[in-house]
Amino acid sequence: xxxxxxxAIVGAGVMGSGIAQIAARAGYRTRLFDAAPGAADRGVARxxxxxxxxxxxxxxxxxxxxxxKKNLTAATSLETAVRGAHLIIEAAxxxxxxxxxxxxxxxxxxxxxxxxxxxxxxxxxTEIASAAKNPERVIGLHxxxxxxxxxLLEIVVGERTALLVVATARAIGARLGKDCIVxxxxxxxxTSRLGxxxxxxxxxxxxxxxxxAEEIDRAMELGYNHPMGPLKLTDHVGLDVRLAxxxxxxxxxxxxxxxxxxxxxxxxAGKLGKKAGEGFYKY
Ligand SMILES: NC(=O)c1ccc[n+]([C@@H]2O[C@H](COP(=O)([O-])OP(=O)(O)OC[C@H]3O[C@@H](n4cnc5c(N)ncnc54)[C@H](O)[C@@H]3O)[C@@H](O)[C@H]2O)c1
Numbered sequence: 001x002x003x004x005x006x007x008a009i010v011g012a013g014v015m016g017s018g019i020a021q022i023a024a025r026a027g028y029r030t031r032l033f034d035a036a037p038g039a040a041d042r043g044v045a046r047x048x049x050x051x052x053x054x055x056x057x058x059x060x061x062x063x064x065x066x067x068x069k070k071n072l073t074a075a076t077s078l079e080t081a082v083r084g085a086h087l088i089i090e091a092a093x094x095x096x097x098x099x100x101x102x103x104x105x106x107x108x109x110x111x112x113x114x115x116x117x118x119x120x121x122x123x124x125x126t127e128i129a130s131a132a133k134n135p136e137r138v139i140g141l142h143x144x145x146x147x148x149x150x151x152l153l154e155i156v157v158g159e160r161t162a163l164l165v166v167a168t169a170r171a172i173g174a175r176l177g178k179d180c181i182v183x184x185x186x187x188x189x190x191t192s193r194l195g196x197x198x199x200x201x202x203x204x205x206x207x208x209x210x211x212x213a214e215e216i217d218r219a220m221e222l223g224y225n226h227p228m229g230p231l232k233l234t235d236h237v238g239l240d241v242r243l244a245x246x247x248x249x250x251x252x253x254x255x256x257x258x259x260x261x262x263x264x265x266x267x268x269a270g271k272l273g274k275k276a277g278e279g280f281y282k283y
Contacts, residue, residue, distance in 0.1 A: 002086055002113055002168070003086070004028065004086040004087050004115075004168070004172060005028060005029060005086060006028070006029050006031075006084050006085045006086050006087075007023045007028040007029065007030045007031070007085060007086070007087045007088075007089065008030075008031045008032075008033065008075070008081040008082045008085035008087070008088045008089070009023065009030060009031070009032045009033070009081075009088075009089050009091060010033050010034075010078065010081065010082075010088060010089070010090045010091065010092060010102065010106070011033075011034060011035075011090060011091035011092035011093070011119075012032050012033070012034035012039045012040045012042070012043030012044075012074075012091075013034070013039075013043075013091065013093075014145060014146075015091040015119050015143060015145065015147060016032065016034070016043060016089075016091035016092075016119075017032070017043035017044075017046050017047050018047075018050075018143070018145070018146050018147030018148055019089055019091060019119065019143055019147045020032045020043065020044070020047055020072060021047040021050060021051060021068070021072075021147065021148050022147055022148050022176050022177070023071075023089075023176065024047070024067075024068040024069075024071040024072035025051070025060070025064055025067075025068040025071075025148075026175050026176050026177070027067065027071065027175075028071060028087075029071050030071055030072050030073070031073050031074070031075040031080070031081045031085070032044055032047075032072065032073070032074050032075065032081070033074075033075040033076075033077070033078055033080075033081035033082075035078075035092075040074035040075060040076075041074045043074065044072055044073070044074045047068075047072060048065075048068075048069055048072070050148065051064075051065045051068055051069070052065060054148070078105060078106075078109065079109050082106055082109045082110045082114070083109065083110075084111075085110060085111075085114055086113075086114060086115065087114065087115045087117065087172065088106055088110060088114060088115070088116050088117065089117045089118075089119060089141055090102055090103070090106070090116070090117065090118045090119060091119040094120060094121060094122065094123065094241060094244050094245070096123050096124075096127060096128070099118060099120065099123060099128045099131075100127070100128055100130075100131035101131070103116060103118070103128050103129070103131045103132040103138065104131045104132065104133075106132065107132035107133040107134055107137075108133070112133075112134055112137075113137070114137065115137055115139065115165055115168060115169070116129075116132055116134075116137050116138045116139075117138070117139050117140065117141040117169070118138070118139075118140055118141070119140075119141060119142060119143055120140060120142070121142065121192050121241070121245055122187065122188050122189070122192045122244075122245040122248050122249065123248070124158075124185060124187070125138060125139065125140040125156050125157070125158035125161070125185045126158040126159040126160065126185050128158075129158045129159075129160060129161070130160075135158065135160040135161075136160050136161060136162040136165065137161075137162065137165055138158055138160075138161060138165075139155065139156065139157065139158065139161050139165050139166065139169050140154070140155065140156025140157075140158070140185070140189070141153060141155060141156075141169060141172075141173075142154035142155075142156060142189060142191065143178075144191075145236065145237065151177075151178060151179050152178065152179055152180075152181065152191070153173040153176065153178035153179070153180045153181075154180075154181055154183060154189055154190060154191050155169045155170065155173065155180050155181065155182045155183070156183055156184075156185050156189050157182060157183070157184060157185060158185045159185060166182065170182070187248065187249055187252035187253055188245070188248075188249050188252075188253070192245055192249070193249065193253070195230075195233070196242065196245055196246055196249060196257065197256070197257070198220070198230045199230040199231070199233065199234050199242060200246060200256075200257065200258075200259070200260060200263075201230075202216050202217075202220075202229070202230035202231050202234075203231070203234075203260040203262050203263055204260050206231065206262060206280070207260055207261065207262045213231045213232075213280045213281060216229060216230070216231055217229020217230065217231050217232050231280040231281075232280070232281065234263075234273065234279065234280060235273035235274050235279035235280050235281055235283075236273065236274055237273065238272050238273050238274075238275060239263060239266050239267050239271065239272045239273045239279050240267050240272050242263065243259050243263050243264065243267050246258070246259040246263070247259055266279060266280075
């Protein structure tokens with residue numbers, strides 16, 4: 001197994017910055033790249049602030065913060081980010097065309113043995129992998145939001161992913177302090193499929209006036225011990241993100257995943273959830 005010491009994260013948004021934080025904290029030399037000018041620098045700054053807060057609350061030591069700070073840098077180009085990387089984690093927007101284009105480029109610039117991982121929530125790993133020169137090195141590493149807090153790492157195995165890459169992914173997950181599950185590459189994997197199924201049903205109930213958003217959420221929080229109800233969780237994930245996933249699952253798995261009208265209406269109105277100040281709730 002290749003020893004992983006150098007990690008490149010492509011996409012410095014919500015997920016990329018969070019993944020960079022845990023990678024740097026776990027001791028990987030981590031380079032963060034984003035296509036938008038200044039975004040990688042902002043991602044690094046956010047990450048360091050988040051680590052400092054963790055230290056204040058006693059969830060990280062000052063030494064861990066200093067080490068993470070040393071390990072984490074912003075890269076100015078895709079080439080410099082991926083050069084010499086043993087592991088690349090892509091966290092760019094959820095678009096198959098964009099991810100395929102990126103994986104073609106990544107496999108051009110990276111060494112042949114580099115592991116190419118995608119943080120996609122729902123797209124086919126096999127389809128993304130087929131755009132790369134070496135599809136057997138491509139795997140899904142599905143982190144959850146926020147990456148430093150959420151314990152799960154869903155490892156998604158594409159049709160052509162090599163067994164050694166799966167074993168390495170498990171070892172990486174363990175070093176990042178995550179509990180791993182390994183699932184086959186089917187639409188929505190295990191998590192998004194179940195999560196979106198519950199959220200869609202909650203939205204239909206909201207539309208039908210079965211109960212208010214608060215009451216629907218409390219049903220699951222208090223009745224089933226879910227830490228967050230499905231509508232509140234949709235606000236946190238982003239309604240646009242959930243709509244894209246539901247549309248994809250509807251195409252792949254059938255009508256039961258057809259996005260409810262209320263979801264389309266809120267997205268059209270720019271009510272994308274917490275990040276926009278309003279979704280099913282006001283913030
Ligand atoms: N937000 C969530 O809760 C969540 C959870 C799990 C997985 N995901 C998945 O993670 C991925 C990223 O989601 P996010 O919420 O962080 O999105 P985001 O919009 O916050 O961040 C995406 C970043 O990618 C950058 N980008 C766009 N094109 C790029 C390119 N060609 N090269 C490099 N960077 C590029 C954007 O500038 C942006 O900063 C998606 O595939 C999403 O499905 C999201």
